[in-house]
Amino acid sequence: MTRPAKAAVLGTGSWGTAFGMVLADAGCEVTLWARRARIADEVNRTRVNHEYLPGIELPARVRATAEAAEAFDGADFAVLAVPSQTLRANLADWTPHLGPRTVLVSLMKGVELGTTKRMSEVIGDVTGVGRERIAVVTGPNLAKEIAERRPAAAVVACADEDVATRLQAACHTSYFRPYTNTDVIGCELGGAVKNVIGLAVGIADGMGLGDNTKGSLITRGLAETTRLGLAMGADPLTFAGLAGLGDLVATCSSPLSRNHTFGTNLGRGMTLEQTVAATRQTAEGVKSCRSVLDLAGRHGVDMPITETVVGIVHEGKPPMVALKELMSRSAKPERR
Ligand SMILES: NC(=O)C1=CN([C@@H]2O[C@H](COP(=O)(O)OP(=O)(O)OC[C@H]3O[C@@H](n4cnc5c(N)ncnc54)[C@H](OP(=O)(O)O)[C@@H]3O)[C@@H](O)[C@H]2O)C=CC1
Ligand SMILES: O=C(CO)COP(=O)(O)O
Numbered sequence: 001m002t003r004p005a006k007a008a009v010l011g012t013g014s015w016g017t018a019f020g021m022v023l024a025d026a027g028c029e030v031t032l033w034a035r036r037a038r039i040a041d042e043v044n045r046t047r048v049n050h051e052y053l054p055g056i057e058l059p060a061r062v063r064a065t066a067e068a069a070e071a072f073d074g075a076d077f078a079v080l081a082v083p084s085q086t087l088r089a090n091l092a093d094w095t096p097h098l099g100p101r102t103v104l105v106s107l108m109k110g111v112e113l114g115t116t117k118r119m120s121e122v123i124g125d126v127t128g129v130g131r132e133r134i135a136v137v138t139g140p141n142l143a144k145e146i147a148e149r150r151p152a153a154a155v156v157a158c159a160d161e162d163v164a165t166r167l168q169a170a171c172h173t174s175y176f177r178p179y180t181n182t183d184v185i186g187c188e189l190g191g192a193v194k195n196v197i198g199l200a201v202g203i204a205d206g207m208g209l210g211d212n213t214k215g216s217l218i219t220r221g222l223a224e225t226t227r228l229g230l231a232m233g234a235d236p237l238t239f240a241g242l243a244g245l246g247d248l249v250a251t252c253s254s255p256l257s258r259n260h261t262f263g264t265n266l267g268r269g270m271t272l273e274q275t276v277a278a279t280r281q282t283a284e285g286v287k288s289c290r291s292v293l294d295l296a297g298r299h300g301v302d303m304p305i306t307e308t309v310v311g312i313v314h315e316g317k318p319p320m321v322a323l324k325e326l327m328s329r330s331a332k333p334e335r336r
Contacts, residue, residue: 004029004061005170008071009079010094012039012064014143014281015107016081017049017056021147023079024061025173032064033071040064052281056147072097077105077170079137083282084110084119084192091126098127103163105135109191110284111291116298118188132160135167136184138191139242140250142257149175155243156180157187179242186238189229191247195259195285196292197221198251199309202263203319217305218252223334224303228292231299258283266312267319286313304329 005028009020012034024030034040043049043064047057065071072078078098082090087108098104104127106119117125120134139154146152156171156178158164164180171178181187197217204213226239238244251257262283265275276286289309296303308326311317 005076007077008075011081014052018143018147022176024059030062031071037066040066053147069097077103079105081107084108095127110288111192113291116295138187140246151175153177157184183235183238186234187243190243193225194248196289196306198259199263199285201252202260203267206264206267228301231301259285
């Protein structure tokens with residue numbers, strides 16, 4: 001009889017905890033690593049992560065620790081669920097604990113500031129692990145809905161299809177349906193840029209602009225994501241799938257999305273400082289809008305919605321002024 005797969009989940013925020021539950025429901029032995037010992041103790045004592053997923057009872061196969069070495073010990077999968085901008089520093093601490101065959105799995109949807117690297121690239125840089133042992137899980141997966149075991153599909157991407165298939169089996173449950181994909185670039189870009197478009201849609205919602213505006217931003221947002229993806233060697237069809245359109249629709253429609261909510265608060269007239277203070281969890285698009293725009297600049301790709309979000313979020317541009325500028329750009333064909 002084969003033993004159950006062992007998974008370490010690094011990060012006990014909303015998605016790390018919820019995905020740990022998915023892995024356990026799929027039959028894995030799961031150890032969550034918490035930055036704060038208090039959260040690890042609470043999970044072990046009460047089976048609930050009260051701060052991030054109140055009211056959700058975690059399966060018995062999930063335990064928690066504040067010791068990274070303990071989480072990594074014997075892990076087949078090390079699932080990374082920390083904010084994108086802290087990953088590099090976290091990995092520097094964790095790499096000595098990494099087993100020679102452990103597959104590294106990114107749940108993160110951001111692009112590193114400064115380097116403009118995708119999370120799988122940061123993982124490769126710091127750990128020296130090759131692309132065939134680095135995977136990505138992405139798609140329309142709002143943590144709270146998954147934790148309530150509401151049905152969703154997802155994408156498991158890895159350059160090595162066999163590894164993707166192994167990870168797919170390790171997280172396939174009655175309510176979580178992962179599909180494999182080998183287009184890691186497209187899957188990561190889809191997740192990172194949808195957070196920026198989610199901010200734009202939130203701003204528009206906060207301004208009360210209506211559903212035509214929303215439909216237009218989602219579609220043109222996907223167009224600029226696809227343009228960047230093509231320039232970076234992604235498969236354009238990835239953006240029509242769960243990692244692109246699927247995630248974009250979920251984020252742009254849901255009050256559960258932190259990026260969408262962040263944008264809505266800005267669009268309603270809150271200042272950036274007030275909005276940051278009101279946001280308790282990671283809204284990746286706030287930082288990644290800058291790195292995505294830098295990435296676009298490096299590849300000579302026009303991303304007007306991303307540029308507009310950067311203007312509003314980081315340059316103090318009033319949303320109404322930014323909107324007028326976006327709408328008055330020169331006319332062009334839909335496809336070029
Ligand atoms: N929430 C969601 O629905 C989804 C999120 N994602 C992505 O998953 C990633 C994680 O998001 P999510 O779980 O929601 O974020 P949360 O804000 O809910 O949790 C962040 C986690 O990272 C920890 N953390 C924060 N700063 C550091 C640091 N400097 N070093 C180590 N750990 C740190 C936090 O610890 P502490 O509690 O001590 O602060 C917490 O455990 C993001 O990239 C997000 O885009 C992807 C799909 C769905
Ligand atoms: O990525 C997500 C859903 O798939 C979560 O979006 P937010 O980070 O905006 O909450």
